[in-house]
Amino acid sequence: MSAKHAWATLSFAALALVAVACGDTASPRLDAAAMRDPESCAGCHAAHYTEWSGSMHAYASFDPVFLAMNQRGQRETGGALGDFCVNCHAPMAVRLGLTTDGLNLDSVPAFAQGVTCFFCHSVTAVEGTHNAPIVLGDDLVMRGAIADPVDNPAHASTHSPLLDRTRIESANLCGSCHDIVTPPPHELHLERTFAEWKASLFSHGLEYERATCGSCHMKGRDDVAAEFDGVFLRQVHDHKMVGVDVALTPFPEREAQRAQLQKELDTTLLGRLCVVEKAGKTTITVRLENQAAGHSWPSGAAQDRRAFVEVVAYDATDAVVFASGVVPSNMPVAEIADPNLWRFGDTGFDVNGKEAHMFWELASLTSELLPAPFVSDKNSPEWQDIHRTRDYLYDGPLPSRVTMRARIRPIDLDVLDSLIESGDLDSAVRSEMPTFNLDGSALEWKLSLGLPCYPKDHE
Ligand code: HEC
Ligand code: HEC
Numbered sequence: 001m002s003a004k005h006a007w008a009t010l011s012f013a014a015l016a017l018v019a020v021a022c023g024d025t026a027s028p029r030l031d032a033a034a035m036r037d038p039e040s041c042a043g044c045h046a047a048h049y050t051e052w053s054g055s056m057h058a059y060a061s062f063d064p065v066f067l068a069m070n071q072r073g074q075r076e077t078g079g080a081l082g083d084f085c086v087n088c089h090a091p092m093a094v095r096l097g098l099t100t101d102g103l104n105l106d107s108v109p110a111f112a113q114g115v116t117c118f119f120c121h122s123v124t125a126v127e128g129t130h131n132a133p134i135v136l137g138d139d140l141v142m143r144g145a146i147a148d149p150v151d152n153p154a155h156a157s158t159h160s161p162l163l164d165r166t167r168i169e170s171a172n173l174c175g176s177c178h179d180i181v182t183p184p185p186h187e188l189h190l191e192r193t194f195a196e197w198k199a200s201l202f203s204h205g206l207e208y209e210r211a212t213c214g215s216c217h218m219k220g221r222d223d224v225a226a227e228f229d230g231v232f233l234r235q236v237h238d239h240k241m242v243g244v245d246v247a248l249t250p251f252p253e254r255e256a257q258r259a260q261l262q263k264e265l266d267t268t269l270l271g272r273l274c275v276v277e278k279a280g281k282t283t284i285t286v287r288l289e290n291q292a293a294g295h296s297w298p299s300g301a302a303q304d305r306r307a308f309v310e311v312v313a314y315d316a317t318d319a320v321v322f323a324s325g326v327v328p329s330n331m332p333v334a335e336i337a338d339p340n341l342w343r344f345g346d347t348g349f350d351v352n353g354k355e356a357h358m359f360w361e362l363a364s365l366t367s368e369l370l371p372a373p374f375v376s377d378k379n380s381p382e383w384q385d386i387h388r389t390r391d392y393l394y395d396g397p398l399p400s401r402v403t404m405r406a407r408i409r410p411i412d413l414d415v416l417d418s419l420i421e422s423g424d425l426d427s428a429v430r431s432e433m434p435t436f437n438l439d440g441s442a443l444e445w446k447l448s449l450g451l452p453c454y455p456k457d458h459e
């Protein structure tokens, strides 16, 4: 693998260099302003830069739904939200005093937008479990998982367990942002990805069962960690970090981001479908299991997500005899008249017990989630059944075939409609919201196979 001299192609005018004594040779290092700018990394870390540039970390403060919700929240709380939201969505902008409330993000320079390279790679301590109590070093040393980094003229490097996916501590960094307790007076534990992970097999199972956030969200591949002289092949790690959200406005790497996302979703759930008839009544039993997410499904902003199950039964002429969860792409899930709908997610309520959507209004929650795997040993006191089952009943003989699939919409249209109505969100965003199918959960039962359940063997 030939290391490209990307360093030489960097613009020295743009990147002010300072001389830093390094052993007996004086090597020029990038100064603080240059280190904070992701553009400065692109020359040597091209792949990392490209992947990150399309990630939700890069999008976090350009996300139109974020901007709309923050704007409305500031207005409706009379500014009491302060930097609560932007402290996670553009943490460098807050730390550099470039914003106090996120209302001026359109004039904040690009280098301070989103969750940046410098932010993650400068962390020296994490002082709590939610709302991002993260301490950054001011030594311009880039922290990562490489214990023997090749020297380079741009920056010093060092190993940190907080940035090493093989270390359990690394989940504290990701988890401290991926876990939200809303500000007083409600102090609701609204987003619980880190807490869910801590309760799962992946944080306290046997050594070989353990997986940190990075183990699953930053898959490794063999490559060079930098395009620079003297480097050698190592395991490098994916920075696309897909979950379920996608860019809703023009943004880099949309195709790559979506392709990776669909791949992850397709293996997340495992389904089982049984169809039986008794005295002229048919029962369709759907069972789902979260087999690959290291936390509940859905997770995080589960109050905005709409995950649901679509079940359709057909007779011998292929006419529909029963259907549930058939949601047209332009309709909010809440608006379909479907008494049988099986929906996953959180539902939020205000102080009066009325259903509400916005962070600052929410005083309580009810949840229906598919839990993460717990310990696999059935004799352990910590063992819990993670299967969730739903029966659908209708009058009539066995159908000819039944199809099922789980689907997820990252943010539902009723949330967007509310933001459009309040004048905070451009209505063009609405038609960009996808609804994903989870192909791993898509099953078809056929009468002709003569089996009550499909797949047959899955316990
Ligand atoms: C002049 C080229 C160059 C530039 C510019 C550069 N790096 Fe590096 N970086 C390297 C080299 C070389 C390594 C070591 C790679 C190895 O040992 O395989 C490295 C290693 C790293 C590591 C791993 C540290 C460890 O010990 O695990 C991180 C993190 C990192 N760089 C982040 C950045 C960030 C962020 C930027 C932009 C602000 C940046 N780098 C700019 C060349 C560069
Ligand atoms: C959300 C936090 C986060 C952001 C943002 C981030 N990184 Fe990383 N990066 C990590 C973690 C964690 C690792 C270590 C993974 C491991 O090896 O366990 C890592 C590893 C690296 C490495 C070492 C090689 C490798 O792939 O393991 C380099 C180089 C690097 N990042 C550069 C960058 C650059 C450049 C950017 C911005 C364009 C960036 N990172 C943005 C968290 C982040």
Ligand code: HEC
Pocket: 056, 057, 059, 060, 061, 063, 066, 087, 088, 089, 091, 115, 120, 132, 173, 174, 175, 177, 178, 213, 214, 217, 218, 241, 242, 243, 244, 245, 246, 300
């Ligand atoms: C500074 C806080 C912060 C840290 C630290 C952080 N994240 Fe994030 N992360 C965010 C924000 C904010 C978003 C989403 C922004 C959006 O969608 O508007 C996000 C998005 C994501 C997503 C996509 C979620 C989705 O809904 O699609 C994944 C996956 C993710 N992060 C994983 C990680 C991992 C793994 C780490 C640790 C290596 C990490 N994050 C560290 C703040 C953080």
Ligand code: HEC
Pocket: 171, 174, 175, 178, 193, 194, 197, 202, 211, 212, 213, 214, 215, 216, 217, 242, 243, 244, 245, 264, 265, 268, 292, 293, 294, 295, 297, 298, 299, 300, 301, 305, 408
């Ligand atoms: C065992 C693998 C695994 C581990 C461990 C894991 N995740 Fe995930 N995560 C997934 C998969 C698979 C998905 C995709 C499912 C989806 O988006 O519906 C996902 C989705 C997400 C999402 C999108 C939200 C949603 O509704 O699904 C976020 C955010 C996220 N993960 C963050 C984290 C953080 C933070 C940690 C550590 C505290 C973590 N993950 C640990 C596998 C894992």
Ligand code: HEC
Pocket: 063, 065, 066, 069, 070, 073, 081, 084, 085, 086, 087, 088, 089, 130, 131, 132, 176, 177, 178, 179, 180, 191, 193, 243, 245, 299, 300, 301, 302, 304, 305, 359, 360, 410, 411
């Ligand atoms: C502790 C860090 C943190 C805080 C505080 C925070 N967010 Fe986020 N936000 C995240 C993370 C992490 C994600 C990634 C998606 C997930 O976890 O499901 C996210 C995702 C989002 C999304 C896209 C996903 C969705 O379905 O809604 C929006 C919009 C958003 N946040 C708005 C806000 C607003 C508005 C506030 C303040 C009222 C806020 N956030 C406060 C970390 C934070």
